[in-house]
Every structure is written in C-alpha cells, then in structure tokens.
Amino acid sequence: MTRGRGKRLSPDFKARVALEGAKGHKTASEIAQEFQVHPTQISQWKRQLVDNGPELFESTAALARRTPSAEDVAAPLYEEFGRLKVVLDFLKKCMVRPCDASAFCCDGHRIALMYPASLWGRPRRPGP
Missing domain, CATH: 1.10.10 (Arc Repressor Mutant, subunit A)
Known part of the structure; x- marks a missing residue:
C-alpha cells in the first residue's frame, strides 16, 4: 500500500x-x-x-x-571549465605521441603540477 x-x-x-x-x-x-x-x-x-x-x-x-548573483557563481565554474579543457586538449595531444614517464611530455611541454599524475595514469615520481 x-x-x-x-x-x-x-x-x-x-x-x-x-x-x-x-x-x-x-x-x-x-x-x-x-x-x-x-x-x-x-x-x-x-x-x-x-x-x-x-x-x-x-x-x-x-x-x-x-545572496550572490548568478554571474558570481558561474564565473569560477567557467574558469575551471576552461582550465580543464586546456589540460584535456594537452593530454589528447600526448596520447597521439606517447611520452616517457617523466614530467615532460610531447615536445618538452611541462605538465601542470596542479593536476595530480594519477589523473593521466602516470605513477608518482619518488621524492628527492
């Protein structure tokens, strides 16, 4: 019932x-x-x-x-969306030409340190 x-x-x-x-x-x-x-x-x-x-x-x-306006709430979200899009495009480029396990990738570009290596399947490098 x-x-x-x-x-x-x-x-x-x-x-x-x-x-x-x-x-x-x-x-x-x-x-x-x-x-x-x-x-x-x-x-x-x-x-x-x-x-x-x-x-x-x-x-x-x-x-x-x-109460925050819709623009105040949306602005940081759009910024994060843009950053993630750049990283995704970069990683797609790296997938076409795989690199070694170092922090450098595809033509010497440096991978952004703000994103952990686990996001793109790379093992964490041992510390100094």
Whole structure:
C-alpha cells in the first residue's frame, strides 16, 4: 500500500498556525485540534518562523549583499571549465605521441603540477 502525499497547506495557513504556537497562549495539542494538524508539525513551523523571522525585516540591500548573483557563481565554474579543457586538449595531444614517464611530455611541454599524475595514469615520481 502506497502512502499519499498528504494535504497541501498554504504558506499563509502555516504562518497563522506558527504564530499561534509562538504566542504561547495555547498548548500545541489545542492548536493542533483547532487547525487539524499534528502537534509535531506545529513545532516545526514555529521553529522555522523563529529561525527565519529576522530575514523578514532585512532591507533589500542587505539581502542583495548576502545572496550572490548568478554571474558570481558561474564565473569560477567557467574558469575551471576552461582550465580543464586546456589540460584535456594537452593530454589528447600526448596520447597521439606517447611520452616517457617523466614530467615532460610531447615536445618538452611541462605538465601542470596542479593536476595530480594519477589523473593521466602516470605513477608518482619518488621524492628527492
């Protein structure tokens, strides 16, 4: 037997129930009976209200400073994508003309040290 998704309750309803619980005039059981929800759910909504309450009163400028823009998130990803593409192209070139196990490859190019040798199947060279 599969379980149903349950009731879909509006954010307005959840806020009213959470406020009623935060007031403390009634017990969770009384509120649950009045609004026909489980007392545990009331506790969860009340906790969310208390935790996220300060965000309601923040200015839009403060919110804008706190949340990064899509460009700020994407820029480092594109940089890493470009670096990995360069390394991949370099390694494809090396696969056409295999090299020895040294750190130099194909026409004396130096392999970038920021990528471990295990990425291209080379054993780690013993230290000095």
